[in-house]
Amino acid sequence: MQISESKRLFAHAKNFIPGGVNSPVRAFRAVGGEPIFIKKADGAFLHDEDGNAYIELINSWGPMILGHNHPIIKEAVIQAMEDGTSFGAPTAREVEIAELIVSMVPSVEKVRMVNSGTEATMSAIRVARGYTGRDKFIKMEGHYHGHGDSFLIAAGSGAITMGHPDSPGVTEGTAKDTLLAPYNDLQAIENLVVANEGEIAALILEPVPGNMGLCLPSPGYLQGLRDICTREGIVLIFDEVMTGFRLARGGAQELFGVIPDMTTLGKIIGGGMPVGAYGGKKEIMEFVSPAGPVYQAGTLSGNPIAMAAGLTMLKYLNTHPEVYTRLEEIGIQIASGIASINEKLGLDFTINQVGSMYSLFFTDEDVIDFESAKTSDTSLFGKYFQAMLRRGVYLAPSQYETLFLSTALTDELIGRILQAHEESMKEILI
Ligand code: PMP
Secondary structure (H helix, E strand, O other): OOOHHHHHHHHHHOOOOHHHOOOHHHHOOOOOOOOOOEEEEEEOEEEEOOOOEEEEOOOOOOOOOOOEOOHHHHHHHHHHHOOOOOOOOOOHHHHHHHHHHHHHOOOOOEEEEEOOHHHHHHHHHHHHHHHHOOOEEEEEOOOOOOOOHHHOOOOOOHHHHOOOOOOOOOOHHHHOOEEEEOOOOHHHHHHHHHHOOOOEEEEEEOOOOOEOEOOOOOOOHHHHHHHHHHHHOOEEEEEOOOOOOOOOOOHHHHHHOOOOOEEEEOHHHHOOOOOEEEEEOHHHHOOEOOOOOEOOOOOOOOOHHHHHHHHHHHHHHHHOOHHHHHHHHHHHHHHHHHHHHHHHOOOOOEEEEEOOEEEEEOOOOOOOOHHHHOOOOHHHHHHHHHHHHHOOEEOOOOOOOOEEOOOOOOHHHHHHHHHHHHHHHHHHHO
16 A cells, blocks of 8 residues: 555645644554545545545544535535625524424524534533533543543543643643543442532533443433432533434434433534534523523634535434434444454454444453543554554544444445454454
């Protein structure tokens, strides 16, 4: 595989962009080697600057659930472009997408559009604080909610991958209002509630965390959180930036039947354009300016091109339930295929999967939280990543990420992924 043009671009990029990339994990630091520069993407494939093609298992970190460059999204964007790229004023499309989100996501009665998942979570916490009049909030170790200051404490995703989960630049004053708990541990929440009686505004979590690798909630865990929050007047926020519109039309809250007070959304909601959103109960969302006193704004929020892409994506998902059946099939085929190859090779590695998300951990421990995720052999993961890449399969370049599957994966491509997995495991281990 020739990657000389990617190498040249990376060397050049480092002169002008910190680390040569616009988001840290893209630099491939955790897996060795150098990043691949992408020229275009179509269906299940990424194409790099050297003319190599890769089967996609990240899909832009989640948004491309129907595969890349899907004709209906492309058409919607081109059509919207005809009328101008930004107005900074209300549009009919914004109302339509808001109404659709409210009809799809069980907890959302009112919704505000923003430009990223980071903005969605920062705003949701501010609203929860304004609503309750309390300052502190609980987050889970290893969960990632974007790069807002108060979330960069024991954060997952790039923050662990780059080895500094507590970022310089976050003040002690900010950090003291973020309370930490291990995921899947209800007693830890009870203890925090007792120790901070009447001071906790919100509890935010990824209901199905993907940012420490994929973990699943233990039976009863999400309902347990719901009960504690209801009892204590704490705003329960599900960060469904990854899981929203992916695990089901209504996200993890629909799949697990537990309804939070607020929900943050991103990724799929923009159909590949930069979009996020936060929403929730009417009485909470009425605190958002200009209806209420909590300020939050955005020059490009509700951008007409982004709304056209997002609306088309959500309408499609809303009217094609077979997408979720197929994604579940694909997820199971890949995860069970990997598990049986591993068994055949005498390997005992943990694989977590739900619907179209999965992670393979290089550990034989059950991975249920940040501590157990960290038992994975990350240097072995790096070798596996490179071995898969050489065979034309593009994985997330870190152990502490989930993979995101798309409906563009055919049975033939799944066969190729599994063959690449078997060859890669043999190469790195046997
Ligand atoms: N929340 C979750 C659960 C995420 O996975 C991410 C990004 N991967 C974010 C928030 C931040 O979103 P963005 O990168 O769009 O700011």
